[in-house]
Amino acid sequence: MSAENGTRSYKLEVWRQARGASSGRMVVYQVNGIDQNMSFLEMFDRLNEDLLRRGEDPVAIDSDCREGICGTCGVCIDGRPHGPLPNVTTCSLRMREFPDGSTIVVEPFRADAFPVVKDLVIDRSAFDRVVTKGGFISVNAGQAPEANGLPVPKDAAEAAMDSAACIGCGACVAACPNASAALFTSARIRYLSLLPQGQPERTSRVLGMVEQMDAEGFGDCSNHGECEAACPKGISIENIAKMRREYLRASLRAG
Amino acid sequence: MNAPALREIDVQDDLESRVPDGPIQTKWERHRFDMKLVNPANKRKYTIIVVGTGLAGGSAAASLGELGYNVLNFCIHDSPRRAHSVAAQGGINAAKNYTNDGDSVWRLFYDTIKGGDFRAREGNVHRLAELSVSIIDQCVAQGVPFARDYGGLLANRSFGGAQVSRTFYARGQTGQQLLLGAYGSLMRQVNSGRVKMFPRREMLDLVLVDGHARGIVCRNLVDGRIESYAADAVVVATGGYSTAYFLSTNAVNSNATAIWRCHKRGAYFANPCFMQIHPTCIPQQGEGQSKLTLMSESLRNDGRIWVPKKAGDARSAQEIPEDDRDYFLERIYPAFGNLVPRDVASRAAKRMCDEGLGVGSTKRAVYLDFADAIGRLGENTVRERYGNLFDMYHEITAENPYRTPMQIYPAPHYTMGGLWVDYNLMSTIPGLHVIGEANFSDHGANRLGASALMQGLADGYFILPYTIGNYLAGVAPGKVSTDHPAFGEAEGATRGRVAKLLSMKGKRTARELHWQLGRVLWDHCGMERSGPGLLSTIEKIRELRAEFWSNVRVEGSGEDLNQALEYAGRVADYFELGELIALDALARDESCGCHLRVEHQSPEGEPIRDDEDFAYVAAWEWKGEGSRHALHRERLAFDNVHLAVRNYK
Numbered sequence: 001m002s003a004e005n006g007t008r009s010y011k012l013e014v015w016r017q018a019r020g021a022s023s024g025r026m027v028v029y030q031v032n033g034i035d036q037n038m039s040f041l042e043m044f045d046r047l048n049e050d051l052l053r054r055g056e057d058p059v060a061i062d063s064d065c066r067e068g069i070c071g072t073c074g075v076c077i078d079g080r081p082h083g084p085l086p087n088v089t090t091c092s093l094r095m096r097e098f099p100d101g102s103t104i105v106v107e108p109f110r111a112d113a114f115p116v117v118k119d120l121v122i123d124r125s126a127f128d129r130v131v132t133k134g135g136f137i138s139v140n141a142g143q144a145p146e147a148n149g150l151p152v153p154k155d156a157a158e159a160a161m162d163s164a165a166c167i168g169c170g171a172c173v174a175a176c177p178n179a180s181a182a183l184f185t186s187a188r189i190r191y192l193s194l195l196p197q198g199q200p201e202r203t204s205r206v207l208g209m210v211e212q213m214d215a216e217g218f219g220d221c222s223n224h225g226e227c228e229a230a231c232p233k234g235i236s237i238e239n240i241a242k243m244r245r246e247y248l249r250a251s252l253r254a255g
Numbered sequence: 256m257n258a259p260a261l262r263e264i265d266v267q268d269d270l271e272s273r274v275p276d277g278p279i280q281t282k283w284e285r286h287r288f289d290m291k292l293v294n295p296a297n298k299r300k301y302t303i304i305v306v307g308t309g310l311a312g313g314s315a316a317a318s319l320g321e322l323g324y325n326v327l328n329f330c331i332h333d334s335p336r337r338a339h340s341v342a343a344q345g346g347i348n349a350a351k352n353y354t355n356d357g358d359s360v361w362r363l364f365y366d367t368i369k370g371g372d373f374r375a376r377e378g379n380v381h382r383l384a385e386l387s388v389s390i391i392d393q394c395v396a397q398g399v400p401f402a403r404d405y406g407g408l409l410a411n412r413s414f415g416g417a418q419v420s421r422t423f424y425a426r427g428q429t430g431q432q433l434l435l436g437a438y439g440s441l442m443r444q445v446n447s448g449r450v451k452m453f454p455r456r457e458m459l460d461l462v463l464v465d466g467h468a469r470g471i472v473c474r475n476l477v478d479g480r481i482e483s484y485a486a487d488a489v490v491v492a493t494g495g496y497s498t499a500y501f502l503s504t505n506a507v508n509s510n511a512t513a514i515w516r517c518h519k520r521g522a523y524f525a526n527p528c529f530m531q532i533h534p535t536c537i538p539q540q541g542e543g544q545s546k547l548t549l550m551s552e553s554l555r556n557d558g559r560i561w562v563p564k565k566a567g568d569a570r571s572a573q574e575i576p577e578d579d580r581d582y583f584l585e586r587i588y589p590a591f592g593n594l595v596p597r598d599v600a601s602r603a604a605k606r607m608c609d610e611g612l613g614v615g616s617t618k619r620a621v622y623l624d625f626a627d628a629i630g631r632l633g634e635n636t637v638r639e640r641y642g643n644l645f646d647m648y649h650e651i652t653a654e655n656p657y658r659t660p661m662q663i664y665p666a667p668h669y670t671m672g673g674l675w676v677d678y679n680l681m682s683t684i685p686g687l688h689v690i691g692e693a694n695f696s697d698h699g700a701n702r703l704g705a706s707a708l709m710q711g712l713a714d715g716y717f718i719l720p721y722t723i724g725n726y727l728a729g730v731a732p733g734k735v736s737t738d739h740p741a742f743g744e745a746e747g748a749t750r751g752r753v754a755k756l757l758s759m760k761g762k763r764t765a766r767e768l769h770w771q772l773g774r775v776l777w778d779h780c781g782m783e784r785s786g787p788g789l790l791s792t793i794e795k796i797r798e799l800r801a802e803f804w805s806n807v808r809v810e811g812s813g814e815d816l817n818q819a820l821e822y823a824g825r826v827a828d829y830f831e832l833g834e835l836i837a838l839d840a841l842a843r844d845e846s847c848g849c850h851l852r853v854e855h856q857s858p859e860g861e862p863i864r865d866d867e868d869f870a871y872v873a874a875w876e877w878k879g880e881g882s883r884h885a886l887h888r889e890r891l892a893f894d895n896v897h898l899a900v901r902n903y904k
Contacts, residue, residue, distance in 0.1 A: 019478070019816055037540040045545055045766070048819070052764050057811045058819050062333065064506040067548045067647065069431055070337045092650045117477060118816045125454065128334050132446040136439030137398045140321040141314070141716040144389070144396035148353065151407030161400040161425060164432060168336055197398045 071167030081171035109174035134205035175230035178219030186243030274378035291728035298323035308335030311691025312492030314715030320444030343430025344551035371699020372848035468687035495670035501773025525695035528840035533668035557628035566611035690714035700848025761806030800830035
């Protein structure tokens, strides 16, 4: 399969699903001339250019920043959300990770709460709706006190930043056998609960967000830990434990 | 204006900035008092469209909702949290003077005017510096996890073009954290019902009724429906247009279509050739590359930039001893060293590579070396400061920057140019307000690092919410609906354009043609521009545009999620915009900031300004298909900062 100029070739098995269709199917494509420094999505760009030239409908696939921070991209590659490497998003994955001539299976992130829009594009608006139920600190522009008037211990600020680093890609949901959104939801709850600014709404936040998470059709967490393994930003499953404590505390208070 | 292409351009000095008179320190305060107000009970009668959900659009939509307006907020992404502000790495400036190193509002104002090489408006820039302190307060109150010292107070670092440490940061993800702060506020307003979100919508036209902006036409990117929305005012916050150059640090969906549609409806486009080329990006690795990745300017706090002293030195970086290295920024600019402004650093790197001193496989790269910092601070401290950036570099290049120096090269990153706005951030179309990178207002011919986040949030949280009231107070609310024939006309034009793109069935893809356009712009309208080069560029772009409109191939249906169609529509606009970029660069027959005309440079390659003839904002008016743009000049006055040659030595 190997071309003489050092480029690589792959067989892709790609999920194709028409918009509005309840089901789809795997379609096989051959891609050639792939430079090992190309990203996974640049390899898809090449495939889609080939399809356009052949008069076929290109594969719908979402991406934007292509540097691992916006959370737009994300597909299951050989059954793993964002592919084989830990702490790497789909867009940051390079083709040097895939041996020449290999077969790569590409599917959308699958979950009832993330319906497929078309091909590899999914609807993750459920995440936004979870955030609307308290994933913020209520402060209008203009109301803020002097920034250094409220010291935040460095270790709390660092731990808050660890949780706040979530990019909202949904890999945690796709990896979970229950399609739970516990890692996503808990990361935001924990981040805000660690900060003094987050205290006034601590109780209503966890109750509201958890209720919405359940209403969206995400499954329950049963401590598989797949979410943490799939997370491209290294968000710890410890967040889920903390969310449970927050929830218990809030339930007793709201009792 | 001697070139034939310029002789027939209609030029007028008729633009009024509406910056208030009086001492600069109190302009904004007095203006806030002078502006008309909409009383709290009446605000809910007004509807405002905000296009974009980045730092400017997201903060504006949230703040307008908080004030009680009805807000319709649109974005092309699946969620407002994806806007490209999310990718800003290094930090946000504010004149807090927490480091006790002599910072002040006046110094931030001065640094920004000087950094912009005296091509920004003094009144706007002073207001920005004043508001910088409130932004930090606001973001901290929202819970943005800025870096802190052991006492729990906020930490700062340094950025280019300044000799004080005034940059606030959240590791290498400052943009993400600020955006999530604004996004949280926005989601709170969505929950309250004041803001209605419209994700996966692309604005394809602006609708004017009796000369005022009263709505937009969008394409629903999921099902392809063409939709109209009416309002009492429109705010456009859709970012910059670096993607015209094909390879840039911007996201692949960042585009110029919304601002270009506004331009074609009558909004003047200001300083289109002011394009920031960022010095520290990962060099291009191959033809299939879709974008370039920035390595934050914050790395220049501790990284040292160098090339071998001898051209053709084949040794690896580690094998080259100190005596054979040229730390060229430290040598040429001892006062600012590695922290000179971006335009200065980019040009210096280019000159080194032009002289054959470049490194790496393509010889179009210079080293950014952390060995000294790791020796001085230890690897752990360096990891704490820049860990995620080092990881990103490793993912892309498979090299370990803790062991071998990074290789970097300049790349298109940010556009100082954009739609012209007055002091109220209103364009030349009444009711159309433009904020953030989409406008031209504050950065002159070169933006300083950590100032984009500051401007986006100043516009959205603290300027537009006041100034839009001044406009709305003169408007009777809710008078226009989408039944007005102007909406039908705009929808019809949009449908016609979509149909035309789908019907050509040519032989070239939009991506190929975009790549060619980017190459032409980069070669002749990048870090160096010349009269003859720009003239040939205009001709070349016209040829590419003609080829696009006769030979492009877009597959699929207009009534479906069709990313090839979305992309082709954006590329079509880049050809028109690209020609205007080149025309503006040709008409500005001086050098300033990022804009280096080879005809006007010192023997060391520094830009030579011509303040007598060119101390103006060049605002271009669209005169219709096939007609020449007209030029409207807004003269810039420097009453507070003395016009001088920038000196970073």
